[in-house]
Amino acid sequence: MLSLVDATRVATQYQEEVPVQRPVVRAFRVQIGRCRQCQRRVQGRHPLQTSDALGAAGVQLGPQVVALAVLLNKRCGLSYGKIAALLRDRFGLRVTCGGLVQAVHRVARRAHPTYDHLAATVRGSPVVTADETSWRVAADLQWLWAFVTPATSVYAIQPGRGLAQAAVIIGQDYPGVLVRDGWQSYRQFTHASHQTCLAHLLRTCRRLLLDAPAHPFVTQVKTILQHALATRARYAAGTISAHGLAVARGQYLDRLGRLLERTPSRRLAIRRFQAHLIVEYDAIFSFLFDPTLDATNWRAEQALRPAVVTRKMCGGGNRTARGAQSQQILTTVLRTADQRGLDATAILTTLLTAPSALVPPVLRSVPAVH
Numbered sequence: 001m002l003s004l005v006d007a008t009r010v011a012t013q014y015q016e017e018v019p020v021q022r023p024v025v026r027a028f029r030v031q032i033g034r035c036r037q038c039q040r041r042v043q044g045r046h047p048l049q050t051s052d053a054l055g056a057a058g059v060q061l062g063p064q065v066v067a068l069a070v071l072l073n074k075r076c077g078l079s080y081g082k083i084a085a086l087l088r089d090r091f092g093l094r095v096t097c098g099g100l101v102q103a104v105h106r107v108a109r110r111a112h113p114t115y116d117h118l119a120a121t122v123r124g125s126p127v128v129t130a131d132e133t134s135w136r137v138a139a140d141l142q143w144l145w146a147f148v149t150p151a152t153s154v155y156a157i158q159p160g161r162g163l164a165q166a167a168v169i170i171g172q173d174y175p176g177v178l179v180r181d182g183w184q185s186y187r188q189f190t191h192a193s194h195q196t197c198l199a200h201l202l203r204t205c206r207r208l209l210l211d212a213p214a215h216p217f218v219t220q221v222k223t224i225l226q227h228a229l230a231t232r233a234r235y236a237a238g239t240i241s242a243h244g245l246a247v248a249r250g251q252y253l254d255r256l257g258r259l260l261e262r263t264p265s266r267r268l269a270i271r272r273f274q275a276h277l278i279v280e281y282d283a284i285f286s287f288l289f290d291p292t293l294d295a296t297n298w299r300a301e302q303a304l305r306p307a308v309v310t311r312k313m314c315g316g317g318n319r320t321a322r323g324a325q326s327q328q329i330l331t332t333v334l335r336t337a338d339q340r341g342l343d344a345t346a347i348l349t350t351l352l353t354a355p356s357a358l359v360p361p362v363l364r365s366v367p368a369v370h
Helices: 065-073 080-089 099-122 163-170 198-210 216-237 241-258 269-284 298-313 321-339 344-353
Strands: 033-034 041-043 126-135 139-149 153-158 177-180 193-196
Touching: 033 298, 065 080, 065 321, 080 099, 080 126, 080 163, 099 153, 099 163, 099 321, 099 344, 126 163, 126 298, 126 321, 139 163, 139 298, 153 163, 153 298, 153 321, 177 298, 193 198, 193 269, 198 216, 198 269, 216 241, 216 269, 298 321, 321 344
Parallel strands: 126 177, 177 193
Antiparallel strands: 033 041, 126 139, 139 153
16 A cells, blocks of 8 residues: 655654652671670671661661651651652662651751851851841740841741840850841840841831821831942942942941931831831941942842742641751751752762761852852
C-alpha cells in the first residue's frame, strides 16, 4: 500500500525526567578492638557512616536521606509525616516520623559548633540587620529573632522580645551599625549606631493618609523620606557629588526637625507617629551619612519570610524546646549556605559523616560580598 505522506524533515524533542530510585543498603563491617595498654574499647568508622551506634541502634539513615529530610522540613516547611510519605512513595524507603525527628536532631547536634561560629561572625560584623516574629514552642508564645549580614544569617528562638533576648546573638555592647525597625528594644543598644527602617515609616504614612487624606504633617514627612531615598539613589548613580549629598542631608535633617517641633495634631494616631519620629530622629538619615547602609531592614525581613511560611504550615512553631534549638541551628546553616551560594546538601553530609562535630571548611571564612 502506498504511503500518502511525504517525509520532509526529522525534528528533535527533549524530555527531562527524574529517574526512579530505590534505597541503597550498605553493610559496614566495623572492626572492634581493645587497646593493649589502656584496655580501652575502640572501633573503626567508615567515611559514609553517620553514627557509631551498633546493636539495636545499628540501622541508620544515610547522610543523603537525612540531608533531604532537613531540606524538606526546614527549607520547604514539610511536616515529618509528609516527608515520611514522600520517602515511601518516591524512594521505597520506609521510615517513621520519630526516626526522622531523631535524625534531624542528630544533624543539629553536629551543627552546633557551626552555629556558634556563624553567631560570632555576625557579632563581629560592622553592620547587622535585625528583626523578629512570633513563634510557638510547646504552644507557648516565643519569638524568632533574625540577625543578618550580606553573607550570614543567624536565628535565635527566645522566650521574650526585650533587650536581653535581642542581645543573645550580638551582645548588649555591640559597637557596629544596627539596621532595624522601630521596636524599642533595639534602641537600647546604646553602644551601636542605628538606622531605622524607612519602609516602616512610609507604610505608616500611607496608612495614616487613608484616614486623614492630605494631612499636612504626614504628607510632608512622606515627601521628606521619599526625597531622601531618591537623593541617595542619585548619589549611587553618580549624578550628585559627596558634597551635594552632605548639603541635601543637612536640609532633610533641618526640614524634619522643624516639622517635628510643630504643635502635635489632634488626631491620636498622628500624635503617636510624631512622637515616634522624635524618638527615632537620630536614626532616620544614617544612610545619608554612610551611603553603603541599607535604608530599610529588608535583609532581616527576607530572612524571616521562610520561617513565617513554615510557621503557618507546621502548626505555628516547634513542639519542644529541643525542636526549637534544632530549628534555629539548622535554619541558620541553610540560610547562610544560600546567601553564600553553597551546596547545603554537601554541608549537611559533611556534618553527618565527620567523626566529631566540626565547622565545615566552606563556612569558616566569610566571602567578599559586592
